[in-house]
Amino acid sequence: MWFNINILFLITVFYVVQAENNAQILNDRASLVLFMSSIISDPKHALESWNSSDIHVCNWFGVKCDKNRNEFLELDLSQRSLHGNISPALSSLSSLEILDLSWNFFEGRIPTEIGSFIRLKQLSLSWNNLEGTVPSELGSLHQLIYLNLGSNRLTGEIPTSILCNGSSNLEYIDLSNNSLSGEIPLKNNQCGLRELKFLLLWSNQLVGEVPQALSNSSKLEWIDLESNFLSGELPSRIVNEMPHLQFLYLSYNNFSSHNGNTDLKPFFAALVNSTNLQELDLAGNNLGGELPSIIGSLSTSLVLINLDQNLLYGPIPQEISNLFNLTLLNLSRNFLGGSIPSELCQLGKLERLYLSNNSLSGHIPSAFGNISHLGLLDLSKNELSGSIPDSFAKLPQLRRLLLYENQLSGTIPTSLGQCVTLETLDVSHNRISGTIPGEVAGLSSLKLYLNLSSNHLQGPIPFELSKMDMVLAIDLSSNNLSSTIPSQLGSCIALEPKFRKQLVVSNAKTIQDEEEGRKEIKYPRISHRELVEATGGFSVSSLIGSGTFGQVYKGVLKDNTRVAVKVLYSTAREISGSFKRECQVLKTTRHRNLIRIITTCSRPDFKALVLPLMRNGSLENHLYPSHGLDLVQLVNICSDVAEGMAYLHHHSPVKGADENVSVHDSASFDSTDGLLCGSIGYIAPEYGMGKRASPQGDVYSFGVLLLEIVTGKRPTDVLFQQGSSLHEWVKNHYPSKLEPLIEEALVKYSPAQTPIPPYQSNTWRDVIVEMIELGLICTQYNPSIRPTMLDVAHDINCLKQYLSSDSSTLLIEKVPTNEGI
Numbered sequence: 001m002w003f004n005i006n007i008l009f010l011i012t013v014f015y016v017v018q019a020e021n022n023a024q025i026l027n028d029r030a031s032l033v034l035f036m037s038s039i040i041s042d043p044k045h046a047l048e049s050w051n052s053s054d055i056h057v058c059n060w061f062g063v064k065c066d067k068n069r070n071e072f073l074e075l076d077l078s079q080r081s082l083h084g085n086i087s088p089a090l091s092s093l094s095s096l097e098i099l100d101l102s103w104n105f106f107e108g109r110i111p112t113e114i115g116s117f118i119r120l121k122q123l124s125l126s127w128n129n130l131e132g133t134v135p136s137e138l139g140s141l142h143q144l145i146y147l148n149l150g151s152n153r154l155t156g157e158i159p160t161s162i163l164c165n166g167s168s169n170l171e172y173i174d175l176s177n178n179s180l181s182g183e184i185p186l187k188n189n190q191c192g193l194r195e196l197k198f199l200l201l202w203s204n205q206l207v208g209e210v211p212q213a214l215s216n217s218s219k220l221e222w223i224d225l226e227s228n229f230l231s232g233e234l235p236s237r238i239v240n241e242m243p244h245l246q247f248l249y250l251s252y253n254n255f256s257s258h259n260g261n262t263d264l265k266p267f268f269a270a271l272v273n274s275t276n277l278q279e280l281d282l283a284g285n286n287l288g289g290e291l292p293s294i295i296g297s298l299s300t301s302l303v304l305i306n307l308d309q310n311l312l313y314g315p316i317p318q319e320i321s322n323l324f325n326l327t328l329l330n331l332s333r334n335f336l337g338g339s340i341p342s343e344l345c346q347l348g349k350l351e352r353l354y355l356s357n358n359s360l361s362g363h364i365p366s367a368f369g370n371i372s373h374l375g376l377l378d379l380s381k382n383e384l385s386g387s388i389p390d391s392f393a394k395l396p397q398l399r400r401l402l403l404y405e406n407q408l409s410g411t412i413p414t415s416l417g418q419c420v421t422l423e424t425l426d427v428s429h430n431r432i433s434g435t436i437p438g439e440v441a442g443l444s445s446l447k448l449y450l451n452l453s454s455n456h457l458q459g460p461i462p463f464e465l466s467k468m469d470m471v472l473a474i475d476l477s478s479n480n481l482s483s484t485i486p487s488q489l490g491s492c493i494a495l496e497p498k499f500r501k502q503l504v505v506s507n508a509k510t511i512q513d514e515e516e517g518r519k520e521i522k523y524p525r526i527s528h529r530e531l532v533e534a535t536g537g538f539s540v541s542s543l544i545g546s547g548t549f550g551q552v553y554k555g556v557l558k559d560n561t562r563v564a565v566k567v568l569y570s571t572a573r574e575i576s577g578s579f580k581r582e583c584q585v586l587k588t589t590r591h592r593n594l595i596r597i598i599t600t601c602s603r604p605d606f607k608a609l610v611l612p613l614m615r616n617g618s619l620e621n622h623l624y625p626s627h628g629l630d631l632v633q634l635v636n637i638c639s640d641v642a643e644g645m646a647y648l649h650h651h652s653p654v655k656g657a658d659e660n661v662s663v664h665d666s667a668s669f670d671s672t673d674g675l676l677c678g679s680i681g682y683i684a685p686e687y688g689m690g691k692r693a694s695p696q697g698d699v700y701s702f703g704v705l706l707l708e709i710v711t712g713k714r715p716t717d718v719l720f721q722q723g724s725s726l727h728e729w730v731k732n733h734y735p736s737k738l739e740p741l742i743e744e745a746l747v748k749y750s751p752a753q754t755p756i757p758p759y760q761s762n763t764w765r766d767v768i769v770e771m772i773e774l775g776l777i778c779t780q781y782n783p784s785i786r787p788t789m790l791d792v793a794h795d796i797n798c799l800k801q802y803l804s805s806d807s808s809t810l811l812i813e814k815v816p817t818n819e820g821i
């Protein structure tokens with residue numbers, strides 16, 4: 001009896017607790033419904049499930065509950081393109097620990113009620129259009145570890161309470177890219193941010209000095225105060241306390257060095273014990289003094305030092321050569337003098353070296369030829385004399401060589417003709433004499449720019465210039481060259497109209513004719529036999545990969561075109577479908593910077609695709625197949641191409657290895673066989689900075705292609721008109737200025753003469769935005785955080801499905817990134 005009563009009691013207790021929790025959940029449900037009512041647009045149908053009374057609130061999109069305690073823990077609606085206000089009603093979700101509304105279009109103010117989420121650990125409202133001030137009530141969130149309000153339109157001062165209200169657990173503070181003003185409010189001794197690891201306040205209007213109290217945050221790893229109006233001496237006493245510091249960005253402020261802006265030594269000395277320091281950026285501060293030799297005692301983990309645009313004088317200390325892991329050194333726009341220490345050339349990992357606009361004199365050390373990763377060397381605007389060293393020819397990755405506005409003499413070394421990676425060569429405004437060596441003029445890899453103007457060059461214009469069929473501008477003016485232009489120069493088909501006037505060589509008519517001719521080019525038909533010959537009888541030595549769908553061989557056609565022959569197993573049933581689909585790509589894709597499929601070879605028992613192994617992709621005029629294609633077809637094509645590339649990356653060249661590992665291991669992917677080594681503008685930024693062709697580079701090129709297709713902008717147009725990459729150009733429109741791009745794409749890709757039905761228009765807009773986002777993600781600067789081709793193919797496939805079933809929700813998950821996009 002007693003026993004039964006006890007059980008009954010327990011059951012009763014259980015139900016009471018349950019009922020209370022249910023009441024709480026009902027309450028939370030009501031708050032969420034209120035929150036939803038202040039959202040005016042939900043183009044991705046993120047909140048569709050919220051409208052259904054059948055679905056339990058814990059199963060609503062973006063909602064996570066603690067199932068045991070029936071508590072509401074997390075609301076994550078990031079990247080859903082939501083428009084509207086953040087309703088204060090949310091604040092009654094008192095058990096919430098994570099609130100993430102980042103990457104949407106929320107506007108209005110941050111509700112002060114947010115201060116009542118007493119259990120909140122993570123708050124992210126970044127990348128919205130939020131206005132007004134940062135509510136001081138955030139100071140009540142004592143559990144908060146992660147606070148990100150970056151990239152909004154917040155104004156006013158940073159409330160003291162955030163940093164100084166009791167013991168703070170904050171590890172991550174990001175208020176960057178707003179319009180916050182006033183000082184960094186860490187005034188008194190109670191402001192303990194002992195756990196702080198990240199402090200990101202860049203791009204605001206903050207003034208005053210870096211507060212001394214920050215020195216108590218000794219766990220700091222990442223300080224970014226770039227682009228503010230901060231002043232005072234460089235914070236030596238603060239960074240001295242930071243053994244874990246990895247990234248220190250103080251550039252574009254008004255800091256000064258010690259002792260009346262004359263002494264940099266104390267600051268560098270203070271950094272000596274930060275043994276994990278990787279990047280140090282002090283550019284644009286008007287810092288005075290000599291570069292102290294103690295710079296050579298900084299951590300060898302340093303990969304980047306930027307001191308561009310300061311007032312540094314004196315010599316470059318040779319001790320800098322101790323920092324053997326440096327990949328970027330920028331000392332441009334200072335008053336540095338003396339000669340370039342040849343010890344600098346011991347920095348064997350250096351990829352970019354900027355010393356331009358200083359007062360450096362003496363010779364260019366020939367030891368530059370030892371820096372095998374060097375991709376960019378800018379020595380322009382100095383007083384360098386002597387000749388151009390022969391040793392540049394040894395540099396296997398050199399892409400940009402800028403030596404203009406010096407006093408260099410001698411001749412152009414013929415060995416420069418061996419720099420097959422060179423894209424830009426500018427030796428203008430020197431005292432170079434002699435003739436233009438045919439070897440240099442014949443640098444067929446030169447893709448962008450050749451400027452030899454204002455020198456003492458003589459003799460004929462070499463006909464080899466005609467081999468530079470990808471160059472965008474050649475300037476030979478202000479020399480003493482003979483005036484006849486070799487007729488062969490007419491074949492410089494890629495010369496940009498914009499630059500023709502400046503060219504010594506210009507022949508618009510020939511150029512036009514050539515272009516017309518090119519459009520008519522038909523791909524050759526290729527017989528099975530020719531493929532047998534090209535691949536040495538499909539020999540094992542020409543096999544570059546195999547996978548479930550078939551094998552890929554490399555080969556050389558009769559006309560010396562290097563090709564990859566993808567032979568599809570004809571036995572598997574699905575292959576026939578896959579082949580047909582890839583043939584569709586072949587028929588519709590004419591983008592020769594992408595996988596330019598040369599042809600197919602099909603017999604009942606043998607099916608193959610022939611793709612070029614492009615070493616020198618060529619710059620073509622508008623090639624994306626917009627004519628007559630609508631968005632559905634376009635997405636289908638992109639999907640096919642993405643799948644083809646995913647196949648080649650993940651199934652074919654990698655034999656047996658773990659896929660996830662091998663794709664990021666460029667060693668398993670032969671560099672010369674990069675699938676998309678296309679033209680300038682498509683090439684990933686890491687190429688020529690010590691990185692070789694890689695799958696991530698292909699992902700980059702594919703991303704550029706997506707951006708190009710959607711925006712109708714050629715990467716080279718943007719490069720020349722705005723000096724930025726297509727990625728940057730689109731990013732500048734993202735997300736708030738996308739509308740015109742979307743409208744344009746909608747017009748361009750609507751079915752012929754048929755306006756898009758209104759019910760479709762939203763879907764199409766989503767798809768266009770998704771394509772842009774995907775393009776941006778693929779073209780992120782850091783190769784390691786780009787998605788893989790498998791991810792990309794998956795995403796585009798989702799878009800395809802979304803387009804074909806207008807009602808379905810979009811399932812694309814964004815790859816989380818550090819860089820944002």
Ligand SMILES: *[C@@H]1O[C@H](CO)[C@@H](O)[C@H](O)[C@H]1NC(C)=O
Pocket residue numbers: 036042047048051
């Ligand atoms: C929810 O349903 C109402 C009424 O059907 C509708 O007006 C509203 O747009 C829907 N909200 C969402 C987010 O789907």
Ligand SMILES: *[C@@H]1O[C@H](CO)[C@@H](O)[C@H](O)[C@H]1NC(C)=O
Pocket residue numbers: 136137138139140142161165166
């Ligand atoms: C500081 O914290 C206390 C309690 O933890 C809270 O009552 C107070 O409102 C907070 N102050 C501000 C300005 O948020």
Ligand SMILES: *[C@@H]1O[C@H](CO)[C@@H](O)[C@H](O)[C@H]1NC(C)=O
Pocket residue numbers: 128151152153177731732734735736
């Ligand atoms: C700053 O934020 C705006 C949106 O508020 C965004 O367009 C811009 O790209 C951001 N800048 C950077 C450098 O992230």
Ligand SMILES: *[C@@H]1O[C@H](CO)[C@@H](O)[C@H](O)[C@H]1NC(C)=O
Pocket residue numbers: 188189190212213214215216
């Ligand atoms: C650092 O914290 C200690 C106490 O924890 C305090 O006495 C000291 O004043 C703080 N330093 C600064 C610069 O705020």
Ligand SMILES: *[C@@H]1O[C@H](CO)[C@@H](O)[C@H](O)[C@H]1NC(C)=O
Pocket residue numbers: 231232254256
């Ligand atoms: C920068 O700081 C110096 C003092 O170090 C001051 O004279 C100068 O006006 C400041 N410049 C700006 C733009 O604030």
Ligand SMILES: *[C@@H]1O[C@H](CO)[C@@H](O)[C@H](O)[C@H]1NC(C)=O
Pocket residue numbers: 240269270271272273
């Ligand atoms: C760096 O650390 C060493 C040993 O830990 C110490 O002797 C030295 O004073 C420190 N230097 C600075 C600038 O703090």
Ligand SMILES: *[C@@H]1O[C@H](CO)[C@@H](O)[C@H](O)[C@H]1NC(C)=O
Pocket residue numbers: 300301302325
């Ligand atoms: C230098 O860089 C390599 C990777 O490139 C890294 O393994 C090594 O630890 C670095 N050296 C130091 C001292 O940080």
Ligand SMILES: *[C@@H]1O[C@H](CO)[C@@H](O)[C@H](O)[C@H]1NC(C)=O
Pocket residue numbers: 306308328330332333354356357
């Ligand atoms: C280095 O300095 C140059 C100025 O000569 C500047 O244009 C460039 O953006 C800087 N590059 C980097 C990566 O800091």
Ligand SMILES: *[C@@H]1O[C@H](CO)[C@@H](O)[C@H](O)[C@H]1NC(C)=O
Pocket residue numbers: 309310333334357
């Ligand atoms: C060269 O440097 C000086 C001094 O920093 C600066 O005034 C000038 O504008 C710079 N020139 C260029 C072209 O950057």
Ligand SMILES: *[C@@H]1O[C@H](CO)[C@@H](O)[C@H](O)[C@H]1NC(C)=O
Pocket residue numbers: 342343345346367370
């Ligand atoms: C350049 O490399 C060569 C051979 O590797 C070596 O003999 C020479 O000392 C190096 N020069 C410098 C300045 O490091």
Ligand SMILES: *[C@@H]1O[C@H](CO)[C@@H](O)[C@H](O)[C@H]1NC(C)=O
Pocket residue numbers: 404405428429451452453454473474475502
């Ligand atoms: C070539 O260099 C000269 C001098 O440095 C410059 O004036 C000219 O604009 C450059 N030519 C082109 C086509 O950029």
Ligand SMILES: *[C@@H]1O[C@H](CO)[C@@H](O)[C@H](O)[C@H]1NC(C)=O
Pocket residue numbers: 456458459480
């Ligand atoms: C230009 O070249 C001609 C011969 O090709 C030579 O006679 C003349 O002296 C040269 N002029 C200059 C300024 O070098």
